[in-house]
Amino acid sequence: MYSSHFLGRKISLLVILIFVVSFVNYMPSKIFAQNEPIIQSDSAILMDAKTGAVLYEKNIHKRQFPASITKIMTALLAVENGNLEDIITFSHNAVYNIEFGSSHIGMREGEQITLRDALHGMLLMSANEVSNGIAEYIDGSIEQFAEHMTIRAKEIGAYNTNFVNPHGLHDENHYTTAYDMALIAREALKYDSFREVVGTTTYTIAPTNLVDEPRYLAHQHRLFNKKAYPNSYYEGCIGGKTGFTNEASHTLVTYAKRNGIELIVVVLKSEKQAMYDDTRTLLDYGFDNFEVVTILxxxxxxxxxxxxxxxxxxxxxxxxxxxxxxxxxxxxxxxxxxxxxxxxxxxxxxxxxxxxxxxxxxxxxxxxxxxxxxxxxxxxxGDSIEMLQPVFSTKVEEKMFKYETSNKYLRMFIMVISTILILFLLFGVLVVMINLSRRQKRRRYYMSKNRLRFTKYMQKR
Missing domain, CATH: 2.60.410.10 (D-Ala-D-Ala carboxypeptidase, C-terminal domain)
Structure with a gap:
């Protein structure tokens, strides 16, 4: 099931890292409102699930250990690359390569369940061996899957995250931030299959090829599972994921929706009660102080x-x-x-x-x-526009060439005739002017001669 695009993702990761600085400038940032709450957890974020806008932040870029909320990343790769009806066969490594006493649902080597069953076991009961089984199903090995997780996280924009396993059991090189985890949680929410699983309160895995009894699962998130935790239930909570290791302390991802507003809360490095109190406080802050406005x-x-x-x-x-x-x-x-x-x-x-x-x-x-x-x-x-075509085809151009050639000689003939006519007109004008000049001279001559005769006549008298 290891995607052929994985190698391409390795290459694209280098490009992504080069442009991290420029991308950061375009990341949705915090929008300010009144009466910001005081939060006990070391890191916390409130994010609008639709746009990714940050509504509250506290140490959101501080490196922290995620613990089992890692499994949201595992689930994301599973729904993106797997088929929910495919059968997963659990290997010896998947079953036994987890810490003694850590969360599990008792899967056995060689046992088979569907990917759908596996996702419920992982997200509702935080089963670590199931996380390993999903990793091997998707990429062939836990190590290859962990590398896949990190690359995909950075594609989403989670640049300060590094994964070394699919379940979140402690490793110094396995870390994230509140902001990165919110981005991952938001990306997973885009898939209906993820929403379905993470929003399931109880689920039953039917008897398998090796186990005769059904496995009954119940969601561990106290703000979501109203039946199991009626006093903690938060109105509008649609799912989430809990996490805990000694090194990470308590971690929590929560989804909630009211009146068309869908919010994501991530708290890291918290106490058990404090993580629920902080989450409730942040959700109240979001629903009470923000409203949905249609812009476009x-x-x-x-x-x-x-x-x-x-x-x-x-x-x-x-x-x-x-x-x-x-x-x-x-x-x-x-x-x-x-x-x-x-x-x-x-x-x-x-x-x-x-x-x-x-x-x-x-x-x-x-x-x-x-x-x-x-x-x-x-x-x-809003519409399609075809490319304009040249006005003349080859044949038309040939005709136009012939037409223009014949017109060339006609124009030359007209120019010659016009020149002759103009010259003839000018000559005529010149002749008229010369005749007028001669007449004027002759008139002046006779007038002068007559004056002379008149003068002599008067002298004789």
């Missing part, structure tokens, strides 16, 4: 972008196209703050080049509140 409607155009076709290395303008949000976008903002305070930063080319397909990603929109990015949405084209 995918049916409303965001912006209009010019469209061009490249014809013979020249741009031909082809009108414009409207782009839309790829999906409706709603997010949590502190109560009392208007959504008009959210800055929409559009990143899109100045023009789009044909051909363009409908729903083609054209750019992105960052949504920013209190100088923190609270979400990002893809912008897609």
């Amino acid at each position: 409607n995918k049916k409303t155009p965001v912006v209009s972008v010019p469209v061009v076709s490249i014809i013979n290395d020249k741009k031909e303008y082809q009108g414009s196209i409207e782009v839309y949000a790829q999906e409706d976008f709603a997010c949590l903002i502190p109560k009392g703050i208007s959504k008009e305070n959210i800055i929409k930063k559009i990143s899109i080319p100045e023009e789009l080049t044909t051909p363009i397909e409908k729903n083609q990603v054209a750019g992105t929109m960052d949504l920013i509140l209190q100088n923190k990015m609270i979400g990002q949405v893809n912008l897609v084209t």
Whole structure:
């Protein structure tokens, strides 16, 4: 079951690490509200499950040991790479390579159950040998699976996490942070099969090839299992995962949903009662101080972008196209703050080049509140536009060439005739002007002669 994409992930991990610094600038960051709670746990985070926005933080990037909440990462790889109806056969190594006295459901070497059964055994009862069995089923060995876990974590953005086993039993090189664990928990929640398992209160594994009796499982999360822990139950809790080792102390991941708001709480290095108290406090803080606001409607155009076709290395303008949000976008903002305070930063080319397909990603929109990015949405084209074709085909061009050639001689003939006519006109004008000049001279001559005669006549008298 080891994916062929795994080697590619190793290579991509190097690229991911190179750009960690730039990516950090775009991570959803804390949104401030009033009356922040005081938390006892050493590290804690409250995250919006939909957008990844951080609503509360305390030492969220401090390295901690996760203990059994590691199993959320194991479950994520299982639902991404496995089939829930596949059969897992437990090896000797899977069954016995766990600490004596640690959590288990008594699986035997050679025993077979489905992946679905295994996930319930791991997430509800925190069975360590089941975690090993899932690891071997997915990647062939526990060591290979642990490497797979770390690579996948960094793909999600959990850059300060390193896994060496699928169950969380203590190892100095097995660590995470509250922020990283919230990212992993959020990613797992995207899968309906994970939601189904982590949100199951009780489950029964039927008799197997080696065990005649059914195994009865019950969820260990006190805020979720109302039947087992009625006094601890939290209204709206939809699942989670507990963890404990001496080195890690108590750890807890919790999912809760009310009135369309879905929250994730992670607490690390806590006392048993304190982790539940802190989780309850953070959930109350989230539900009481934040509200869901719709920011974008995918049916409303965001912006209009010019469209061009490249014809013979020249741009031909082809009108414009409207782009839309790829999906409706709603997010949590502190109560009392208007959504008009959210800055929409559009990143899109100045023009789009044909051909363009409908729903083609054209750019992105960052949504920013209190100088923190609270979400990002893809912008897609609302229609398709074909590429403009050249105006002339080869045959047309040949005809045009002949036409233009014949017109060339016609134009030359017209130019010659026009020149002659102009010259003739100018000559005519010149002749007229010369005649006028001669007439004027002749008139002046006769007038002068007549004046002379008149003068002599008067003198004789």
